[in-house]
Amino acid sequence: MSTQWTCILFDLDGTISDSAPGITASLGYMFEKMGMPVPSPAELLDYVGPPILDSFRDMAGMDAVESAQALAIYRRHYLDNSAHSSPIFEGIAPVLRTLHDAGVPLSLATSKPEFPASVILDNANLTQYFRVLAGSSIDEIRSTKKDVIAEALTRFGMIGVDTSNPVMVGDRKYDVEGAAAHGIPTIFADWGYGTIDEQEGALAVLEHPSDLMPLLLP
Numbered sequence: 490m491s492t493q494w495t496c497i498l499f500d501l502d503g504t505i506s507d508s509a510p511g512i513t514a515s516l517g518y519m520f521e522k523m524g525m526p527v528p529s530p531a532e533l534l535d536y537v538g539p540p541i542l543d544s545f546r547d548m549a550g551m552d553a554v555e556s557a558q559a560l561a562i563y564r565r566h567y568l569d570n571s572a573h574s575s576p577i578f579e580g581i582a583p584v585l586r587t588l589h590d591a592g593v594p595l596s597l598a599t600s601k602p603e604f605p606a607s608v609i610l611d612n613a614n615l616t617q618y619f620r621v622l623a624g625s626s627i628d629e630i631r632s633t634k635k636d637v638i639a640e641a642l643t644r645f646g647m648i649g650v651d652t653s654n655p656v657m658v659g660d661r662k663y664d665v666e667g668a669a670a671h672g673i674p675t676i677f678a679d680w681g682y683g684t685i686d687e688q689e690g691a692l693a694v695l696e697h698p699s700d701l702m703p704l705l706l707p
Contacts, residue, residue: 495651497588498641499703500634500659501599501624502537503681505581506609507539511571519563525549537682538623538661540600540632552680561631563679564602574606577613580698584705591706594650596621596641599659600632621645634659634667642671656691658701662687676704 502508513533520527523597527533528548536544541563545556588595595618599606603624610616625632625642631640638657645652660681667676669690677691678682680698688694693704 490529491699492656492704492707493654494593494656494705496594496596496645496653498598498655499585499640500661500664500671501597501601501609501677503660503683504658504664505577505585505597505615506575507578508571508575508609508612509534509682510577511582515563515567515571518566520549523555523559528655534682538539538600538663540629542629542632556584557699564605569605570609572608574610575609575612577615578698582613582615583614583700584701585618587702588705593706594620594645595641596623596645597636598634598641598659599624600629600634600637602665603626608684618645620648620650633669634663638667638673640672656692656705658705662689665690676701 491557499505514529516533516536517527535548541560542556545559548606551559568696597606597619598680601624605621606624607616607622621641621644623637623644625637631637643651655676657664657673659675660678661683665675674692677688679692679696680692697703
């Protein structure tokens with residue numbers, strides 16, 4: 490593969506940041522505070538990646554009022570306890586630095602709200618490598634990966650970035666499907682939280698961040 494990408498979009502949770510332990514801990518706290526049974530660790534991991542209100546509805550069976558209460562409890566606990574200590578996957582920082590130094594425009598495209606996402610990147614000294622940070626809106630109206638990617642592309646366009654040949658890097662089917670909705674291929678990060686079934690439709694499946702460079706900067 491020798492494609493010259495004009496810009497690259499990166500997912501956060503499971504692609505850049507190993508944030509599942511913090512997310513699942515805050516979810517467990519939320520379920521306890523809501524007086525609901527706490528799902529198993531494997532079930533909680535399914536919440537990492539999709540829009541969170543969709544997960545509350547589809548996986549926990551919450552109605553709109555319960556979902557709003559759960560979201561407030563979860564966000565408060567996550568910001569207080571986990572956002573500032575989310576580890577970065579080994580090998581991803583050199584990839585971002587090399588791409589930035591080569592002049593390739595990078596955007597974050599995450600279903601996490603932009604503030605906690607920026608906290609994670611700031612704490613890891615990674616914000617400097619991104620031209621655009623796109624995430625879900627605080628009201629979760631913009632929360633699907635398709636909509637987040639659309640926002641990232643719009644912001645790229647506003648600063649004059651060539652978006653004619655973008656590529657997505659992510660670890661869940663939501664990344665693959667959300668990018669495909671815009672005709673964008675996805676490189677699947679197998680070091681993240683997705684399953685084998687979620688790799689369907691990906692341009693390539695890679696086992697380690699260091700494997701990215703031959704595909705992203707040929």
